[in-house]
Amino acid sequence: MHSKHLSIALAGNPNSGKTTIFNNITGTRQKVGNWPGVTVEKKEGYVSKFGYDLIIVDLPGTYSLTPFSLEEIITRDYVLEERPDVVIDIIDASNLERSLYLATQLRELDCKVLFALNMADVAQTRGMKIDDEMLSELLNVPVVFTIGNKNEGIDTLLEKAIELAESSYEIPKTRKVKYSKDIEHSISNLERFLENWTEGSIPYNIRWTAIKLLEDDKIVKERILQKAGKNSQDILREAQRHRDFLVDRFDDEPEIVMTDERYGFIFGIIKEVLTTSTKQRVDISRNIDLILTNRFVGFPIFFLFIWAMFELTFSLGAYPMEWIGGGVNLLSTFLDSVLPDNLFKDLLLNGIITGVGSVIVFLPNILILFFCIALFEDTGYMSRAAFLMDKIMHLIGLHGKSFIPMLMGFGCNVPAIMATRTLESEKDRTLTILITPFMSCSAKLPVYIILAGTFFGASAGTVIFSIYLAGIILSIITGRLFRSTILRGADAPFVMELPPYRVPMIKSLLIHMWDRGKIFLKKMGGVILAGCVIVWALLAFPRNMQYSSDYAAEIDRVKASYVAEMTTANEPDKQLLEKRRDAAVAKLIRSKKAEKSEKSFMGRIGQVIAPLFEPLGIDWRGSVALLTGFAAKEIVVSTMGILYVADEEEDSEALKNALLSSDMTPLSALAMMAFVLLYLPCLATVAAIRRETGSFKWMFFSVVYSTLLAWVVAFCVYQGGRVIGFS
Amino acid sequence: MRLSEMKENQTARIVHVGGNGPLRRRILEMGILKGSDIYVEKYAPLKDPIELIVKGYHVSLRVEEAAQITVDNVK
Numbered sequence: 010m011h012s013k014h015l016s017i018a019l020a021g022n023p024n025s026g027k028t029t030i031f032n033n034i035t036g037t038r039q040k041v042g043n044w045p046g047v048t049v050e051k052k053e054g055y056v057s058k059f060g061y062d063l064i065i066v067d068l069p070g071t072y073s074l075t076p077f078s079l080e081e082i083i084t085r086d087y088v089l090e091e092r093p094d095v096v097i098d099i100i101d102a103s104n105l106e107r108s109l110y111l112a113t114q115l116r117e118l119d120c121k122v123l124f125a126l127n128m129a130d131v132a133q134t135r136g137m138k139i140d141d142e143m144l145s146e147l148l149n150v151p152v153v154f155t156i157g158n159k160n161e162g163i164d165t166l167l168e169k170a171i172e173l174a175e176s177s178y179e180i181p182k183t184r185k186v187k188y189s190k191d192i193e194h195s196i197s198n199l200e201r202f203l204e205n206w207t208e209g210s211i212p213y214n215i216r217w218t219a220i221k222l223l224e225d226d227k228i229v230k231e232r233i234l235q236k237a238g239k240n241s242q243d244i245l246r247e248a249q250r251h252r253d254f255l256v257d258r259f260d261d262e263p264e265i266v267m268t269d270e271r272y273g274f275i276f277g278i279i280k281e282v283l284t285t286s287t288k289q290r291v292d293i294s295r296n297i298d299l300i301l302t303n304r305f306v307g308f309p310i311f312f313l314f315i316w317a318m319f320e321l322t323f324s325l326g327a328y329p330m331e332w333i334g335g336g337v338n339l340l341s342t343f344l345d346s347v348l349p350d351n352l353f354k355d356l357l358l359n360g361i362i363t364g365v366g367s368v369i370v371f372l373p374n375i376l377i378l379f380f381c382i383a384l385f386e387d388t389g390y391m392s393r394a395a396f397l398m399d400k401i402m403h404l405i406g407l408h409g410k411s412f413i414p415m416l417m418g419f420g421c422n423v424p425a426i427m428a429t430r431t432l433e434s435e436k437d438r439t440l441t442i443l444i445t446p447f448m449s450c451s452a453k454l455p456v457y458i459i460l461a462g463t464f465f466g467a468s469a470g471t472v473i474f475s476i477y478l479a480g481i482i483l484s485i486i487t488g489r490l491f492r493s494t495i496l497r498g499a500d501a502p503f504v505m506e507l508p509p510y511r512v513p514m515i516k517s518l519l520i521h522m523w524d525r526g527k528i529f530l531k532k533m534g535g536v537i538l539a540g541c542v543i544v545w546a547l548l549a550f551p552r553n554m555q556y557s558s559d560y561a562a563e564i565d566r567v568k569a570s571y572v573a574e575m576t577t578a579n580e581p582d583k584q585l586l587e588k589r590r591d592a593a594v595a596k597l598i599r600s601k602k603a604e605k606s607e608k609s610f611m612g613r614i615g616q617v618i619a620p621l622f623e624p625l626g627i628d629w630r631g632s633v634a635l636l637t638g639f640a641a642k643e644i645v646v647s648t649m650g651i652l653y654v655a656d657e658e659e660d661s662e663a664l665k666n667a668l669l670s671s672d673m674t675p676l677s678a679l680a681m682m683a684f685v686l687l688y689l690p691c692l693a694t695v696a697a698i699r700r701e702t703g704s705f706k707w708m709f710f711s712v713v714y715s716t717l718l719a720w721v722v723a724f725c726v727y728q729g730g731r732v733i734g735f736s
Numbered sequence: 737m738r739l740s741e742m743k744e745n746q747t748a749r750i751v752h753v754g755g756n757g758p759l760r761r762r763i764l765e766m767g768i769l770k771g772s773d774i775y776v777e778k779y780a781p782l783k784d785p786i787e788l789i790v791k792g793y794h795v796s797l798r799v800e801e802a803a804q805i806t807v808d809n810v811k
Contacts, residue, residue: 072765075765077761107767265761265764268764272764272767302781304781307780396780396787399785399798400783400785403798503785504795506794507787507794507795508793
């Protein structure tokens with residue numbers, strides 16, 4: 010026999026301990042995805058309890074249900090449209106007054122709602138006593154005390170939720186927020202109007218609809234237009250008439266007056282249910298903040314934390330990355346030795362295994378970074394970091410929280426772009442994602458080291474530093490530009506709660522970390538892998554190319570010519586000859602490789618687009634190298650190694666010498682570095698941008714914008730430099 | 737007096753919340769409304785934003801937003 014299904018939605022303020030309760034109920038049986046069409050995260054969990062199969066949905070944390078932010082719209086729509094069997098409102102008991110604002114709004118929505126007074130222990134140590142029976146009676150809702158991080162009261166909560174879901178009780182008409190006389194008058198008039206004039210059906214509770222129309226709620230107005238038939242215009246007109254009357258009466262917008270009155274109603278409840286003993290408490294959280302947001306030591310400590318996070322992510326992360334790389338190489342070598350040479354082997358080794366390798370190699374970074382970010386978030390330090398950095402980030406038109414993802418961009422853009430999840434406002438998130446690639450990631454450093462080291466000698470360090478600085482400056486300019494054009498609109502208000510510091514739960518940290526890793530592997534891994542195979546194919550095809558000379562025959566000839574000499578030579582000479590022979594063979598193999606990459610599709614594309622790079626002082630070899638850099642920026646150096654160096658040694662000295670003897674000048678090297686800094690991000694980053702902005706549109710925009718900018722900047726560097734006399 | 741002119745560790749009562757649109761409503765919804773007591777906990781090291789205590793919890797506002805809020809009874 011199947012047990013019965015029930016859906017339970019968890020609503021609540023941010024920092025109310027909602028996620029902790031969600032994790033406690035569902036454990037690891039969670040599914041993380043996005044809400045349809047948007048990039049706000051949706052978490053669902055499944056659990057069987059008391060003979061029921063429960064689907065638990067973690068709604069986004071919100072303070073209110075006005076449709077300003079995506080989170081609020083999602084929460085409201087879910088309750089209204091999906092009609093979960095029960096909504097549990099998780100209330101921070103130590104923050105009752107503000108929490109009740111959302112609670113009263115949920116109450117107005119006409120769903121079966123249940124209050125969980127969470128963090129009951131914290132409230133108690135703060136000398137607060139809440140009369141739960143009174144609260145339950147006043148608002149006509151079941152109330153349960155819980156302590157989320159100690160897993161107390163959770164079973165009772167679920168039991169009550171099931172009981173409520175199974176009860177047939179009518180949602181009472183009374184016990185809701187009562188507004189002042191004039192507003193109530195308008196509400197009931199509008200209600201009557203709605204009842205009489207709608208041809209279709211008003212999809213929601215009539216009183217609620219009337220209230221929302223008075224509040225000029227855009228979404229409800231749209232739904233009325235869609236659903237209420239030909240009289241919908243009349244309804245909106247009638248609503249506007251009442252609004253005008255109320256504006257005149259109160260000298261303020263009705264929604265403002267109603268917000269005021271809701272808080273008035275809440276104040277009345279608070280007076281009846283909450284008693285605060287006057288005992289003076291020691292507020293640990295405030296004491297911690299005396300240091301952590303201190304005028305003098307606040308910033309140094311912040312930078313210390315950030316430095317530690319960066320080091321952990323990229324320096325500690327480098328070890329497992331090395332192991333993964335080593336493992337992949339080992340596998341490659343093994344398969345290389347056992348498989349016969351053919352196209353499939355080439356695809357497997359250079360396409361698929363390299364591709365898989367380049368996906369999982371990011372995993373350590375992502376796991377460590379998100380462990381640190383979860384630590385910052387769960388302790389409450391993240392909002393302090395935003396508090397400290399907001400002034401600076403606001404100059405670029407961003408929120409204080411954008412700092413962390415942008416900084417992580419210097420390590421690797423993939424986890425950095427995933428870290429923009431911490432930003433609540435979608436505009437802030439998009440803007441941060443667009444400018445993060447200008448933070449020069451660590452994979453670009455080898456390119457700078459080769460180019461600057463070759464052409465700038467002792468001042469290479471300064472040149473590289475300037476490149477990094479140029480990236481930061483261009484991100485600021487881009488930020489300001491986009492803020493005032495395509496991403497215009499009021500900055501997200503900085504009405505940010507600074508929650509009390511809390512000891513994080515290791516379970517929550519691990520769940521959060523693993524969620525990110527899973528998303529990365531599942532949602533982005535495939536794209537990156539496919540991209541790697543395409544890049545491989547571009548380099549590997551066409552198969553039957555015409556080489557300028559028959560390398561195989563030539564290699565045989567070289568070998569043969571040495572054989573004769575070697576048989577006659579004595580022992581020391583023999584070794585010398587052997588070395589010389591190997592060198593000659595290697596040289597031929599390298600020439601073949603160079604010719605192969607020149608004649609591959611990738612090389613041909615490189616040569617076709619070479620004229621585009623000419624004004625930048627970059628020859629076709631440079632443009633092919635840049636093109637292969639799309640797979641991963643490190644590859645730029647190895648492609649240059651193949652194309653420029655026709656020598657046997659594959660080390661950086663050889664490449665440096667080859668570059669010096671090529672047409673490249675210090676100026677064109679600088680232009681190339683500028684181009685590498687700015688041009689389209691690597692495949693994995695592009696996949697991350699697609700995933701985190703939720704749209705191909707932004708992905709293409711980012712690719713085109715960065716590449717155009719790179720070209721313009723490199724052009725200015727090269728041509729401008731020539732004009733003022735450098736070469 | 738404006739909220740943004742208050743010094744650290746001062747308390748006041750909110751008289752009026754100005755501004756317009758969603759931002760104003762958001763501020764009100766967070767409990768920063770007429771008649772509430774508000775305490776200036778601290779200014780950020782770069783003097784912006786401000787950390788406030790209202791209705792028993794800590795919240796931060798940018799100085800430009802705080803400048804829209806009028807207070808009296810400053811102690």
